Amino acid sequence: MKLIFLGVSSALSIGYLKFHSNMLVETDSGKRILIDCGGDVRHAMFELGYTAKQIDAVFISHLHADHVGGLEWLGFSKFFMENIQVPLYIGPELKDRLWKNVLCGGMSTLEYTEANLETFFRPEKIEEDLSFTFDNYTFQLIKVPHSYSNNLLLPSYGLLIHGNKQKIFITTDTRFAPDELNSVYKDADIIFHDCETSEHLSNQHSHYNQLVTLSPEIKQKIWLYDYNDCQLPDAHTDGFLGFVTRGQQFEF
Ligand SMILES: [Zn+2]
Numbered sequence: 001m002k003l004i005f006l007g008v009s010s011a012l013s014i015g016y017l018k019f020h021s022n023m024l025v026e027t028d029s030g031k032r033i034l035i036d037c038g039g040d041v042r043h044a045m046f047e048l049g050y051t052a053k054q055i056d057a058v059f060i061s062h063l064h065a066d067h068v069g070g071l072e073w074l075g076f077s078k079f080f081m082e083n084i085q086v087p088l089y090i091g092p093e094l095k096d097r098l099w100k101n102v103l104c105g106g107m108s109t110l111e112y113t114e115a116n117l118e119t120f121f122r123p124e125k126i127e128e129d130l131s132f133t134f135d136n137y138t139f140q141l142i143k144v145p146h147s148y149s150n151n152l153l154l155p156s157y158g159l160l161i162h163g164n165k166q167k168i169f170i171t172t173d174t175r176f177a178p179d180e181l182n183s184v185y186k187d188a189d190i191i192f193h194d195c196e197t198s199e200h201l202s203n204q205h206s207h208y209n210q211l212v213t214l215s216p217e218i219k220q221k222i223w224l225y226d227y228n229d230c231q232l233p234d235a236h237t238d239g240f241l242g243f244v245t246r247g248q249q250f251e252f
Contacts, residue, residue: 001137001163003170003192004102006044008225008243010196010205011066019044019247020066021096021194021226023170025161026241031135033057035159035170048247052077057087057124057134061172062146062156063094063102072100072106075120088121089110089111089132091141092132092159095123104124138162142184144174147204156229158184166190173226175203176210185218190252192244195224214239223250 003165004026007019021037034041034055045051052074061067078084090098100116117123126132130141139161146156158171170190174181180214185191196205205226211219220237235242 001028002138002250003168003252004048005244005246005248006048006050006245007038007040007224010198010226011038012062013229015229017047018229019047020039020068021172022067024050024082025134027135028164029135033059033134035059036061036067036076036172038066039073040066041070042073045085045245055083055086057089058121059089059139059159060091060094060098061158062091062154063098063103064147064173067156067173068098071103071121075107076104079120085118085120085122087119087124087177088127089124089134089139091130091143091155094119094157096138106214133206137238141213142169142171142181144171145180146173146175146176150228160184160188161252167249167250168252171206172207178208178214185214185221188221190241190250191218192221193220193224194226195243195247196226197230199230208233211240 004024007020009018022041023035024032026032028207037058049160059065077138078086132139139159141162143155144158147154158174160169166189168190170192171194174194194206195248196207201207216239223241223244232243
């Protein structure tokens, strides 16, 4: 089982070919699930030699454009070039909003019918405990605090993935919430953590200066990603595994 980082940078990053923070998980039998599908994804995939044809499913953590902005490209590519509806894994409360608030404008019109989400995507079952199975591997959705709208939490869903050798936790976009996430931090063997490195705190993400206060036992399991365009701090000296670089792969 392999995790491949198609991109490693924040929504606001430009240049440096770091793209957005989207990943691929490839199982031992060669099935590939895209972990988020942001606006940069086709370029990020091209740089590593992947095309839409090689994608078997997609998981969406939340509805910011650096996580969903490439879905129109993916849906249209699979529909028009392969006549395939892409298996879609998404948190239950996000599915309708994905179509109505994100995709409907560009994807609803087809010459012979009015399209809907199911025209291009095949929503897959998420169990009551918020887990799903992909190619016999268990993916557990972990609700993390990211954005608020009018005091209402708009969550992102991280993933705890049970691999062959290790359990990995991909936080996706999350605020610094050590109390909420502590049990998952402990459960995971390796953590891939959202890490803002800009001078100013957005309060939507976990900032490096906050993450550095975690215990040494937790930090020694953490790889950092989703960072900004700036000089990066010395993560090794501070007890982390390091900053993930674009294209980096992890067997687990
Ligand atoms: Zn976000």
